[in-house]
Amino acid sequence: MFQTLKRCVVLHARLLECGEYQEEKCTLQSCTMSCFCGQMREYRNLSIDRFDGRNLKSKCFFLSHIHEDHTVGLDRPTFLEMLQASSDVFLYCSEVTKLLLLEKPKYSHLEHYVRVLPINVPTEVSIPQQGSCKIGTVEVTLINASHCPGSVMFLFDGTEGICLYTGDFRWDSQQITNIPALHDKNGSVKHIDSLYIDTTFCHESSIYIPSREDSANAVYNLVKEWIGKGPNYVVHFKARTQYGHEHLMKEVSIKTGHKVYVSKEKCEIYKQIPGLEDIFTSDPSETPVHACKGKWPSDSLPWGKPAAELKVMVILPSTMYFTMLRNFDLSHIVIKKGFINRVCYSFHSSYTEVKDLVTYLQPKFVRPNVKPMMDDTIMKVQGRLNEFLKLKNSKTICDSQKPRLLGKLRRSKSTKKRTISENSSDSIDLNFGTPEKVYPPAKKSRIMSEAETDEDEHR
Ligand SMILES: [Zn+2]
Ligand SMILES: [Zn+2]
Structure with a gap:
C-alpha cells in the first residue's frame, strides 16, 4: 500500500x-x-x-x-x-x-x-x-x-x-x-x-535515505553489468532535473571509464565547471552511457546504430518514489521493473x-x-x-x-x-550505524505514475 x-x-x-x-x-x-x-x-x-x-x-x-x-x-x-x-x-x-x-x-x-x-x-x-x-x-x-x-x-x-x-x-x-x-x-x-x-x-x-555514494555504487553495478553484455547495450539516465545528478554521473563515469553523453550545449557548460570538465562528452558515439533528453523506452539513442539493434537500460533517479513506499526498506536502493531501474538518489x-x-x-x-x-x-x-x-x-x-x-x-x-x-x-x-541487513521489498507494489514520482525534483 x-x-x-x-x-x-x-x-x-x-x-x-x-x-x-x-x-x-x-x-x-x-x-x-x-x-x-x-x-x-x-x-x-x-x-x-x-x-x-x-x-x-x-x-x-x-x-x-x-x-x-x-x-x-x-x-x-x-x-x-x-x-x-x-x-x-x-x-x-x-x-x-x-x-x-x-x-x-x-x-x-x-x-x-x-x-x-x-x-x-x-x-x-x-x-x-x-x-x-x-x-x-x-x-x-x-x-x-x-x-x-x-x-x-x-x-x-x-x-x-x-x-x-x-x-x-x-x-x-x-x-x-x-x-x-x-x-x-x-x-x-x-x-x-x-x-x-x-x-x-x-x-x-x-x-534514512541512502548516501549518494551508496546510490552511485548501486548504479555503477547496474551499468557495469549491462554494458558488459555486448557492444549494443547502452544505458540511458533519465534525470528530470536540469542540474543535480552530476555527482551520480561523475561517479559512474569514473568507475566505468566511460564519459557520459549530453547535448553539446550542456557539455560546453560542464567543461567550465571544476571537477566536471572531463566527465561529459557531446559525441554520442564515444560512450554507451547517455544522459540526453528523449522519450523512453522507444526512443533511439543517437549512438550511430539503428534503434532496433540497441538494448537500452533506463536509470531513473528519484527520492520521493521511495519515501512514499510503505513496507519497504530504503536500504534497497534499486527497484527493477523490466529494463527500468528506479534508483533512490537524493540531493x-x-x-x-x-x-x-x-x-x-x-x-x-x-x-x-x-x-x-x-x-x-x-x-x-x-x-x-x-x-x-x-x-x-x-x-x-x-x-x-x-x-x-x-x-x-x-x-x-x-x-x-x-x-x-x-x-x-x-x-x-x-x-546508529549503516544497515546490516537488506530487506526484500514488498511483494506487490503499484508503480506510481511518472507525475507522482517527480514531485521531489526541481527544474
Ligand atoms: Zn528547492
Ligand atoms: Zn534545489
Whole structure:
C-alpha cells in the first residue's frame, strides 16, 4: 500500500512583517519546493532566493543555486527595474551559479548586476540602507551545500546576529564537523541565532535515505553489468532535473571509464565547471552511457546504430518514489521493473541528516524552508525542528573523538515496517550505524505514475 499523495491543496506559511508565520494557500506547482519567503527575520533588507513582492524593497540579493523554485521573480521586469534604479544593489552567488544563471537567455540581462562571492571565505558585503545614504555591511560566507553544481549555504554575521540559510543541501557523513565557517578557532560550534533549513525530507517517512555514494555504487553495478553484455547495450539516465545528478554521473563515469553523453550545449557548460570538465562528452558515439533528453523506452539513442539493434537500460533517479513506499526498506536502493531501474538518489538531506545538523548547531531558532510532501502544513515540520532543538549534542568537534555519522541513523528493526502517522515523532526508536541487513521489498507494489514520482525534483 502507498501513502496517498497529496497534491498542492495545502497551506504554506508566510513570514509576516511581525516575524510570525501565517499559513496561506500554496501557489507553487509542487509542495516540495522552497516556500521560503525570501527574507530572514533578522536581516530584513536582504533577500535570498525570492525576487518578487516585498523582496523588491530589499537592497541586497542572494541566490543559493539555480533551481527554479529559488529564482522566483528573477526574470521579471520589476526586478530589473529595481536593479536599474540603484547603482549599488547586486545579486550575490557562487561562481558556478553565475555561470549556470547567465547561460539561460532569460537571465542573461542580469550579467551587470551579478557579483560572485568566494566559497569558505568570509566576505564583507555592503548593504545600502533604505531611505538614506547610510551604508551598512554584513559578513557573508558561502558554504558548499552539495546539492547541485554551484549550490551554497549562506552564513550571515553582522549586527543582527549569526544566521545560516542552507538553501537546498545534502551533506554526507561527518561533513558538518569539517566546515571551518561553522566553528570558532578553538573548534567550538559557532553560536547561531537562526537556522533556515531545507526540510524537503524532514518527515518520518524519510528517516534514512541512502548516501549518494551508496546510490552511485548501486548504479555503477547496474551499468557495469549491462554494458558488459555486448557492444549494443547502452544505458540511458533519465534525470528530470536540469542540474543535480552530476555527482551520480561523475561517479559512474569514473568507475566505468566511460564519459557520459549530453547535448553539446550542456557539455560546453560542464567543461567550465571544476571537477566536471572531463566527465561529459557531446559525441554520442564515444560512450554507451547517455544522459540526453528523449522519450523512453522507444526512443533511439543517437549512438550511430539503428534503434532496433540497441538494448537500452533506463536509470531513473528519484527520492520521493521511495519515501512514499510503505513496507519497504530504503536500504534497497534499486527497484527493477523490466529494463527500468528506479534508483533512490537524493540531493536533499534526510530527516536524520536534518536532525543531526540542528542538534549539532543548536541554534536559538530554527525555521523550515520547505513543507515536506506528507505534511499538510509547514507547522508540522516546524514542530519537528523545535523537538530537535531540545535534544542535546556536543557543541565542540574537539570533544568528539568519533565524528557523528550524519545520515546513518535509522529505525531499529522493530520499526522497519513503515507506519506513517502525523503523530509519529522523535520517540521513534533510533540507532546508529549503516544497515546490516537488506530487506526484500514488498511483494506487490503499484508503480506510481511518472507525475507522482517527480514531485521531489526541481527544474
Ligand atoms: Zn528547492
Ligand atoms: Zn534545489
